[in-house]
Amino acid sequence: MNPSFDTGASANRDGKQTVIVRAEALASGSASGPKILLAEPLSFWGGYDAARGLIVEQTHPAFGRSLARTIMVMPHAKGSSSSSSVLAEAIRNGTGPAGIVLRERDLIIAIGVIVAGELYGLSVPLVVVGDRDFDTVCGEGATISIDAPRENGPALVTLTR
Secondary structure: OOOOOOOOEEEEEEOEEEEEOOOOOOOOOOEEEEEEOOOOOHHHHHEEEOOEEEOOOOOOOOOOOOOOOOEEEEEEOOOOOHHHHHHHHHHHOOOOOOOEEEOOHHHHHHHHHHHHHHHHHHOOOOOOHHHHHHHHHHOOOEEEEEEOOOOOOOEEEEEOO
């Protein structure tokens, strides 16, 4: 079941348009970066090269793109539970996303982020937004900031363009 959150009002700050969306943190942390929208789910196992930081699944619409230092926006993941280890290694290598916004809770993605935090001390915020807010995140903003102060608590996703 998806959380239901209200989208904050748009505001002008330093001449930039911002939209704030409330989210639920699955993993805590703060991150900012350019948005990369993956309209289709990605399997990190076999679909992402953690050493080079590239989507290698040839049938994926984002084939050849890098997730490094981006805020990855994706409805949910697909594939094997081994995806969590590939995601954790990508985070360790600096080739993984800086933050992740999902529409649906995803245990495999959460495990990868949590393992990277526990084993390597690297924090990647992972948040879930409701359906309507996911559509807002997909359409608004070229840059995303995530502020998720604590796991399983409220978080904010700020979209700026």
